Amino acid sequence: MHARRIRIALTALATAALLVTTACTGSGGEGADARNSLGDGPVHLTFWSSLRGSQEVVDAFNKSQDRIRVDFEQVPSGQLGGYAKLSNAARAGNAPDVATIEYPQVPGFAIDGVARDLTPLMSDRLRSKLLPQALALTTFEKRTFSVPQDVEPMVYLYRRDLFKKHGIKVPRTWEEFEKAAAQVKRAEPGSRIATFPTDGGHHLAGFAWQAGARWFDTSDSTWTVSMTDKPTRKVTSYWQRLIDRKLVFLNSVDTQAGTAQVGRGEVFGKLTGAWDAGGTMAAQPAQKGKWGVAPLPQWERDLKRGKPRVGTHGGSTFAVTKDSEHPKEAMEFIEWQVSSPASWRARLSSGISSQYPAAKGLLPVVRKAMDTDFFAGQDIYRLFRREAGHISRDWTWGPRMTATLKTLQDGLARAGGGDGTVLGAVEEAQRSTMPDLKSLGLDARLREGGRR
């Protein structure tokens, strides 16, 4: 009997060991890049991005000069494996020279030492060109870790034709939005004014940002986490009410089903970043001329005080990695990419991008390159410019944002399945973020239901 028990225990042990080994062997990074280490000939740089129109931009850059030769590799978007690929490559010591990182992930890649401190490499000319509200999101302790390409204030993309047909006014405030939502439901019981995305951790963050929330605060050299502060609670209870009254759809949007919902005309609009004007053009070509862009609804109080605020959704930055052997040249490429008219002409002429540049002085270029027939000729970039000016400066993204947003979305998805609430999802995301930060050795503290 005793011998058998030992045997059983050993079997248990051996099997469990397998799981430890499989869980801890990483898949190594891939793709060693061809680098020119000799002085002769052009310097070779590798560039990873998932942004639309990047190939066109790289081609234009390579044509514009003959000292630097950029080899572009299209990678999957961050959530679909692009970030894991970048992390693994950096661990293996063969990260590309230039990588594309969205704003929420900048602190994480900076902390992990993947993104290099660019402060000494950045020219004053470039610095002065970039919108300060964008640069603030990539700068920590006075050091800049990546260069903003575009900054994307949230807007309301709406179906001009449907609002007109039912005589509903496009809402300017969240209070009006709720009323309009009820009107939409009355007019067309199978339709809704918008979707509250269960895959939209970024959306919810953007709404909280607009309301003045500070999920992460670094002002006293500590990561202060307060994802359930008062402004956030205002936002979650607002959306919970709309969800409970069934005034909005509650499902995923970045999926085929979400796109199909828009295609069938069941949603009257999308609350999203400015870039998504181009995304919608690409996804719904049949709805040409039927769309319009309105500012994101405001909280009445902000509007009365004459201080409209808005958060962002989306937007990318370019980082030079620690592995780069040619950081100067990499910076030159980045500067050209974010601030030269030729680069923006190349990207926008691919016909499916409506990024709002983070560098000043490019509006005439992008306005000319953008075909606005889809929006019945509306000057959408004028609206984007005004909204970009309203981006609130109080926001900082956290050190493990991919994980934080993923847990948030896991919670929202369960709420979408009838199990839990929006606030519950935020609370869970906060609770699971703290152990992460603590185990990284960061100075982090929780401010539950924080004031402000």
Place this chain on the structure above:
Amino acid sequence: MAPFLVLLVVVFLVPVGGAVWLSFFSDDQPGLGFGPERTVFAGLRSYEAVLSDPTFLAGLGTAALYCLVYIPLMVVAALALGLLLDSGAVRLRRTAQLALFLPHAVPGIIAAIIWLYLYTPGLSPVLDLLAKADLTVDFLGVHLVLPSIVNIAVWSNLGYNVIIFYAALQAVPREVIEAAVVDGAGPVRTALQVKVPLVRSSAVMVMMFTLIWSLQLFTEPMLLSQSTPVVGSRFTPNMYIYDAAFTRNNYGLAAAASVVLLVVTIALSYGLSRWTNRAARAPEEAAR
């Protein structure tokens, strides 16, 4: 013994030791973390983090619930089928055995893909049929997703366990069964009161393997998480470990979670063997 010891050290003790070692260290950055990284001894910090993480505890809860549903179901179903095969009540015994065993030869990931197809609305012929009968079933919804995973696992592993029971039943001495029949026991009574007690040790083995396998649940939910948001990125302990290592780049945390899972697995396996031993001794003592 030497080859065994070498293998034990290389494929078990070294990796486990590595994981334990890893779990005590961390690439730390003080303050906000933007300074240079250095590897420091972190003591039990990663363990504290794992055990205070609600998503890890929820994953353990999911695994526990899964075990409670899956293990009894598997043991009872496999034993019942084994008895049927053994009793000769099944025609075409070889064909039945093959049909039962075949799913086990299908790799887990393929099995998950097949079932995902059957679970997905709009693709699944089963759901289409149900829809015609005015029934909507959301196999990937909040309430049914765990049973759906159990179903995949039963389909994959049932045949294997049936074979274990069948082999054990074949080894039961025929004279014992003949004696039971002579004493007037019907087929059901023979099965339940004569055969089942004689294959107890196989039942314990099946329970043990199933328990260990269940605690490491990974492939099926990982695949389902791509298609239903209800299965989160840290749905089971193993998925938590994967997420810690490859989404959060926190190898110390992943190692600590692995060690915790290992300890839980050993504890539960030990508990199970204790429990079955005591249960085995109880009737003997009662008879004395």
